[in-house]
Amino acid sequence: MKSLKLTTILAIIAVLLIASCAKVATPTEPSGANTTEKTLVVWDQFYRPVESSVMDTLNREFEAAHPGVKIQREVKVLEDLELTLPLALTKADGPDVAQVNQGRNSMGALVQAGVLLPLDDYVAQYQWGNVFSTSVASRNSFSADGRVFGQGSLYGVSPTAEVVGVFYNKDIFKSNGWKVPATFEEFEALLKDIKAKGITPISFGSLDGWNAIHEFSSIQHLLVSQDYINNLTYGVNNVSFDTPENVQAAQILLDWSKAGYFTDGYPGIGYDDSNNLFKSGQGAMTITGSWLTAELLTGTDQQFGFFLMPPYSGKTAMSIGGVGIPFSIRKTSLEPELSAEYLNWMISPRAAELWAEAGMLPAMNLPADTKVDTKGLFGDTLNAWNTINKNNLVGHYIDWATPTFGDTLTAELQKLLGGITTPADFAAAVEKDYSAYLAEQSK
Amino acid sequence: MRLPGLFISSMRRNRAYPGEHAWKGWPYLLPAFLVYFVFTFLPILETIRTSLFDWDGISPTRQFVGLQNYTRLIADSQFLTAFFHNLVFIIFYCIIPILVGLLLASLLTRRKIKGFTFFRTVLFIPQVISMVVVGVVWRWIFNPTFGPLNVLLRAIGLQIWAKAWLGDFTWALPAVGSIGTWVQYGFCMILFLAGMQRISEEYYEASSLDGANAFQQFIHITIPGLRPEIGVALITTIIAALRVFDLVFTTTRGGPGDSTLVTGFLIYRSAFLQKDMGYASAIATILTVVILAISLLIRRFSSDSKGEPA
Numbered sequence: 001m002k003s004l005k006l007t008t009i010l011a012i013i014a015v016l017l018i019a020s021c022a023k024v025a026t027p028t029e030p031s032g033a034n035t036t037e038k039t040l041v042v043w044d045q046f047y048r049p050v051e052s053s054v055m056d057t058l059n060r061e062f063e064a065a066h067p068g069v070k071i072q073r074e075v076k077v078l079e080d081l082e083l084t085l086p087l088a089l090t091k092a093d094g095p096d097v098a099q100v101n102q103g104r105n106s107m108g109a110l111v112q113a114g115v116l117l118p119l120d121d122y123v124a125q126y127q128w129g130n131v132f133s134t135s136v137a138s139r140n141s142f143s144a145d146g147r148v149f150g151q152g153s154l155y156g157v158s159p160t161a162e163v164v165g166v167f168y169n170k171d172i173f174k175s176n177g178w179k180v181p182a183t184f185e186e187f188e189a190l191l192k193d194i195k196a197k198g199i200t201p202i203s204f205g206s207l208d209g210w211n212a213i214h215e216f217s218s219i220q221h222l223l224v225s226q227d228y229i230n231n232l233t234y235g236v237n238n239v240s241f242d243t244p245e246n247v248q249a250a251q252i253l254l255d256w257s258k259a260g261y262f263t264d265g266y267p268g269i270g271y272d273d274s275n276n277l278f279k280s281g282q283g284a285m286t287i288t289g290s291w292l293t294a295e296l297l298t299g300t301d302q303q304f305g306f307f308l309m310p311p312y313s314g315k316t317a318m319s320i321g322g323v324g325i326p327f328s329i330r331k332t333s334l335e336p337e338l339s340a341e342y343l344n345w346m347i348s349p350r351a352a353e354l355w356a357e358a359g360m361l362p363a364m365n366l367p368a369d370t371k372v373d374t375k376g377l378f379g380d381t382l383n384a385w386n387t388i389n390k391n392n393l394v395g396h397y398i399d400w401a402t403p404t405f406g407d408t409l410t411a412e413l414q415k416l417l418g419g420i421t422t423p424a425d426f427a428a429a430v431e432k433d434y435s436a437y438l439a440e441q442s443k
Numbered sequence: 444m445r446l447p448g449l450f451i452s453s454m455r456r457n458r459a460y461p462g463e464h465a466w467k468g469w470p471y472l473l474p475a476f477l478v479y480f481v482f483t484f485l486p487i488l489e490t491i492r493t494s495l496f497d498w499d500g501i502s503p504t505r506q507f508v509g510l511q512n513y514t515r516l517i518a519d520s521q522f523l524t525a526f527f528h529n530l531v532f533i534i535f536y537c538i539i540p541i542l543v544g545l546l547l548a549s550l551l552t553r554r555k556i557k558g559f560t561f562f563r564t565v566l567f568i569p570q571v572i573s574m575v576v577v578g579v580v581w582r583w584i585f586n587p588t589f590g591p592l593n594v595l596l597r598a599i600g601l602q603i604w605a606k607a608w609l610g611d612f613t614w615a616l617p618a619v620g621s622i623g624t625w626v627q628y629g630f631c632m633i634l635f636l637a638g639m640q641r642i643s644e645e646y647y648e649a650s651s652l653d654g655a656n657a658f659q660q661f662i663h664i665t666i667p668g669l670r671p672e673i674g675v676a677l678i679t680t681i682i683a684a685l686r687v688f689d690l691v692f693t694t695t696r697g698g699p700g701d702s703t704l705v706t707g708f709l710i711y712r713s714a715f716l717q718k719d720m721g722y723a724s725a726i727a728t729i730l731t732v733v734i735l736a737i738s739l740l741i742r743r744f745s746s747d748s749k750g751e752p753a
Binding site: 105109206207208209263264265266267268269270273277403404406407410411412414415418420 | 499582585586587588593606607608609610611612695696697698699700701712716717718719
């Protein structure tokens with residue numbers, strides 16, 4: 001009986017192997033069948049139904065505008081894409097255009113391996129400088145050897161964007177006569193008022209850890225210079241994490257915790273649970289990214305708004321934000337011109353319109369005559385993104401700085417908030433991770 | 444004590460039936476061996492090989508670094524912390540479940556209880572639920588705002604005991620550990636129930652005629668009789684404690700700070716989040732060696748005086 005089962009399993013494995021071989025063989029078919037037609041192979045990771053239909057629409061319209069061009073789309077989840085792309089980009093029949101994740105471990109490694117096309121010529125040809133601010137472009141830039149992040153040539157263009165700020169409950173604000181604060185001083189005074197009313201000022205849960213980085217770094221972004229945050233994130237010019245500003249940001253966060261501004265028992269509450277509490281009206285505000293927008297627009301009777309963490313009075317401040325996974329071109333693609341045109345289409349006003357309709361923040365400006373509802377919560381996040389993108393105030397997810405930075409920050413923030421360490425200890429412990437990485441890099 | 448089943452098996456060990464060649468059995472093993480070889484043995488070899496390289500898991504090239512990953516490991520305070528937590532988990536995954544399992548099994552067998560099957564099934568249920576579901580459910584039970592545990596504590600006037608269980612530096616490890624206890628005791632209980640049914644009733648009758656009480660019977664008849672089962676329970680639960688990953692992943696992700704970090708989670712984090720495949724493989728290799736060593740040790744102790752395996 002046992003061996004019978006095993007033969008069955010072996011038979012199934014054999015069938016699956018044959019089936020997968022057959023599947024691998026198909027991509028070469030169309031190009032061989034009709035030589036007059038051009039085929040553009042595109043790999044993307046927009047697998048969720050809404051995203052996927054946006055991509056389908058864009059591809060259909062691109063094909064319609066380019067007779068004889070056929071787009072062969074392959075959709076993968078991000079993990080799959082990241083695992084299979086490196087090898088595929090070295091193949092002659094690999095994707096012409098593919099989404100390549102940002103950061104040293106992904107795009108950096110591929111630039112280093114010499115499989116991505118630098119886009120400098122097309123930046124000039126299509127004037128992409130007008131579409132994105134330099135700070136956005138540098139997220140998709142590397143030196144030719146792939147070692148310096150944030151400088152050198154552009155290797156990808158991102159269609160979508162994210163910004164971290166403050167979601168607030170409009171109903172709670174209205175019934176108490178509170179207004180959206182214009183300065184950080186007003187924001188802190190507001191926290192005090194809300195607490196005095198017996199309402200949780202900031203809905204927060206640090207059990208999952210990673211989102212605590214956003215709470216800390218939102219305050220940090222108000223205190224440090226743009227050069228500093230760029231240097232820190234891109235690992236250049238030997239900056240330290242152990243600075244008075246970072247200690248101060250940690251102190252403010254700790255003070256908020258001690259004053260009871262966060263959800264009661266927040267160390268034991270997960271990210272989704274804290275969002276659900278906020279969504280159900282428990283908590284006046286929450287600090288997180290624009291990706292929560294769609295979630296807050298459905299399944300609740302509360303009205304929500306969004307504002308950027310306000311700067312200290314008389315100052316301007318950056319906000320944490322960034323652009324989504326960019327599209328890149330394979331260096332050995334036989335259709336570089338067509339691929340570049342496709343990239344330009346991915347970041348066109350039409351694409352912006354479609355992403356906005358789907359409730360996702362487009363990285364580029366919407367057309368002037370847009371039909372998308374730019375009022376309400378989505379409009380708030382859109383305005384916030386446009387403000388920081390236009391004024392070159394897009395900050396960084398600092399956990400990009402080193403491969404271990406996110407985990408170190410998470411653990412050290414939990415220790416800080418748990419009363420195990422002081423703000424000075426916190427900055428010193430994170431600096432230890434950072435300087436070890438810089439030392440490793442300079443080897 | 445020599446049990447009939449073991450006696451027969453020792454007589455038949457390593458011997459073919461008369462007139463039959465021993466090699467005839469081997470081809471029958473081939474399909475199973477092939478699957479084992481491809482899906483278990485090769486990956487283990489590959490893990491050991493990877494542990495000698497510096498590799499991000501993506502790049503086509505990787506650099507040979509010899510035993511450098513292992514020397515890093517010994518000096519890594521996080522690894523030592525994680526391994527210490529695994530040892531603490533042995534208390535929750537192994538010792539407490541075996542004690543609770545023994546207690547429940549003897550309660551259920553020594554006296555005829557109405558609804559025996561019902562109790563046995565209900566007590567065993569935690570063991571059959573997927574660990575991810577267990578983690579999600581307990582995360583909810585431990586939730587400080589709306590979790591039933593804190594709600595109950597407040598309701599009975601013990602609000603000072605209500606806390607952010609999974610986010611508390613003192614309580615997170617015992618809280619996650621006690622979920623492990625909840626999952627494991629059912630397995631021990633079923634194992635011991637089966638074992639107890641095999642112990643001859645005559646021993647109990649004879650000893651009670653000699654005036655032994657229930658506790659003495661438990662110590663001198665039940666426990667020695669369950670030796671093989673206790674051996675199996677020890678091995679499986681200790682392995683579970685050493686390789687725990689899913690429960691930590693779904694509840695605390697090693698937090699707060701490093702207070703619930705275990706080696707299994709450290710392997711995942713190094714390999715897939717920090718893209719340090721060589722280092723992760725080194726941890727995995729060490730963990731495998733430790734588990735093998737402990738399993739062999741327990742097998743030795745739980746076998747009887749003549750060295751028969753349990």
